[in-house]
Amino acid sequence: MRALLAGALIACAGGAASARETISPLHAYARARAAASSGQSAEAAKAYAAVLKASPGNELLASRTLAEALAAGDRELALRAATVLERTGSAGAEARLMLLSDALSRRDWKRSSLHIEALARDEAFGFLAPALRAWLAVGMRRGNPFTALQAGEANPLAKAYSAEHRALLLLATGNRQQGVQELLAITQGEGFREQRLRIAGAALLQRSGDPQGALTLLAGDAPALAAARRLVEARRPLPGAIATPSAGVAEYLVRLSGDLTRQDVNDLALRLARVATFLAPENSETWLVAAQLLAAKGQHGPALAALDRVQAADPFAATAEDARIRLLTASGQQQTALARARAAAASPGATSAEWTRLGMLYSELDLLNEAAAAFERAIAFRRHGRGSEPEWTLHFLRGGALEQADRWPEAKVELETAYRLAPEQPLVLNYLGYAQLERRENVAEAIKLVTEASRLAPDSPEITDSLGWAYFLQGDMPKAIELLERAASAAPADAEINEHLGDAYYRAGRRFEARYAWGAALLFAEGKDAQRLRSKIEVGLTPELASP
Numbered sequence: 001m002r003a004l005l006a007g008a009l010i011a012c013a014g015g016a017a018s019a020r021e022t023i024s025p026l027h028a029y030a031r032a033r034a035a036a037s038s039g040q041s042a043e044a045a046k047a048y049a050a051v052l053k054a055s056p057g058n059e060l061l062a063s064r065t066l067a068e069a070l071a072a073g074d075r076e077l078a079l080r081a082a083t084v085l086e087r088t089g090s091a092g093a094e095a096r097l098m099l100l101s102d103a104l105s106r107r108d109w110k111r112s113s114l115h116i117e118a119l120a121r122d123e124a125f126g127f128l129a130p131a132l133r134a135w136l137a138v139g140m141r142r143g144n145p146f147t148a149l150q151a152g153e154a155n156p157l158a159k160a161y162s163a164e165h166r167a168l169l170l171l172a173t174g175n176r177q178q179g180v181q182e183l184l185a186i187t188q189g190e191g192f193r194e195q196r197l198r199i200a201g202a203a204l205l206q207r208s209g210d211p212q213g214a215l216t217l218l219a220g221d222a223p224a225l226a227a228a229r230r231l232v233e234a235r236r237p238l239p240g241a242i243a244t245p246s247a248g249v250a251e252y253l254v255r256l257s258g259d260l261t262r263q264d265v266n267d268l269a270l271r272l273a274r275v276a277t278f279l280a281p282e283n284s285e286t287w288l289v290a291a292q293l294l295a296a297k298g299q300h301g302p303a304l305a306a307l308d309r310v311q312a313a314d315p316f317a318a319t320a321e322d323a324r325i326r327l328l329t330a331s332g333q334q335q336t337a338l339a340r341a342r343a344a345a346a347s348p349g350a351t352s353a354e355w356t357r358l359g360m361l362y363s364e365l366d367l368l369n370e371a372a373a374a375f376e377r378a379i380a381f382r383r384h385g386r387g388s389e390p391e392w393t394l395h396f397l398r399g400g401a402l403e404q405a406d407r408w409p410e411a412k413v414e415l416e417t418a419y420r421l422a423p424e425q426p427l428v429l430n431y432l433g434y435a436q437l438e439r440r441e442n443v444a445e446a447i448k449l450v451t452e453a454s455r456l457a458p459d460s461p462e463i464t465d466s467l468g469w470a471y472f473l474q475g476d477m478p479k480a481i482e483l484l485e486r487a488a489s490a491a492p493a494d495a496e497i498n499e500h501l502g503d504a505y506y507r508a509g510r511r512f513e514a515r516y517a518w519g520a521a522l523l524f525a526e527g528k529d530a531q532r533l534r535s536k537i538e539v540g541l542t543p544e545l546a547s548p
């Protein structure tokens with residue numbers, strides 16, 4: 001299904017870009033092309049706008065202007081370019097979606113219908129039409145939206161999206177009981193998408209005077225669901241309802257954008273997400289998806305601007321803040337990120353989630369003692385009911401920070417607590433077992449732990465490495481080499497795995513292969529590890545140079 005979707009949509013991503021290029025090489029045009037090629041969509045859009053004004057009938061120019069305007073989030077310019085393409089008879093699917101978004105925002109149902117029917121004739125995007133017609137029927141209050149939706153069941157792409165739109169349409173048309181049942185049936189997990197749909201349904205129920213029904217949809221431990229529950233219980237408006245054609249179409253496009261992102265069709269995904277933001281700027285999901293795509297392109301400033309559109313009272317505000325802090329860190333603004341994380345943790349409404357975020361940021365900045373202290377606060381908040389994370393994860397994170405800070409006795413207590421709380425979590429088993437193997441402590445029990453971790457997660461190269469190293473310590477070189485080769489094949493850029501493999505080769509008398517493996521490890525090692533590897537390559541494996 002995903003391959004079918006990607007193949008169908010990539011083909012038309014250029015819209016009218018196949019039109020002949022007829023304009024002269026103006027300076028602004030050259031600047032626009034240069035900006036576009038370097039990913040500076042905002043600058044490219046500005047330059048294209050100037051050239052489009054001078055050559056308003058050029059199809060290729062309008063198509064390129066549309067693409068850059070959408071990527072930059074410039075609604076007015078995107079609409080102007082789409083209008084040019086429609087006037088010249090060369091409006092592709094993206095232009096139609098832009099024009100549809102404008103018509104829906106003006107409640108121009110006749111024009112909306114024309115654009116939907118044009119999309120229905122599009123070879124790649126035609127599968128959108130049944131759901132779009134259904135939402136238009138809701139706006140017009142004419143026709144049966146479910147008949148329109150069902151008409152697409154023969155198309156596998158349309159059918160893949162119909163279940164969630166049917167549930168949302170049931171709620172939007174007042175059939176609350178069946179809508180809740182169908183929405184719960186398709187949102188069994190607590191992934192981002194499932195949370196978003198349940199919050200959207202709950203917002204409609206709250207608006208309809210059914211707060212208990214809203215709370216039924218909001219059951220779960222995810223922070224966004226908990227935040228939404230607090231709003232309903234406090235009788236404060238819950239944002240995110242999907243009750244209009246604009247909101248329904250926006251939800252479809254942002255879902256489609258997310259699916260394309262998972263297939264690495266990111267440019268088209270960003271343009272669809274931008275149209276969704278034009279349709280439903282109050283929908284935090286549209287901004288979160290757009291920010292994710294902008295960040296993936298290295299456009300940190302526009303990504304941060306997109307995150308700023310998520311309101312403080314939105315249930316996904318904490319998700320936006322997580323993304324903001326990651327972006328600030330990635331863009332070299334670590335102190336700003338740290339200040340925001342500290343402020344959030346110190347706020348009156350802080351929960352274990354804010355302290356966990358602070359601890360993870362401290363860990364990334366190699367402030368390990370501070371990280372351990374933050375995770376300790378997170379554990380305390382969680383025990384007092386101010387948080388929803390599994391408690392074992394907090395002990396695991398604190399144990400990891402303490403272990404890296406060379407505070408092993410304290411770390412062991414935390415890791416053993418995590419193990420007691422979650423005895424079948426392979427991450428916990430592996431960390432506790434390997435940390436003891438590193439210290440040649442309690443070796444027999446440590447081997448049992450990593451063996452069980454490998455049974456639970458046989459495809460993890462890190463855990464396979466741990467088990468291979470356990471066999472190395474037992475002196476079983478054939479088994480150690482078999483496992484370490486498998487781990488190195490799965491993670492060829494892992495310095496530790498390659499060093500372990502080199503040690504096993506050397507112990508087995510395979511000296512040339514040992515130095516080759518150490519050389520591979522050296523490519524990715526730093527500091528003391530790199531120094532130890534250089535010495536091994538020069539003199540071979542000695543007790544002083546053994547892997548930790």
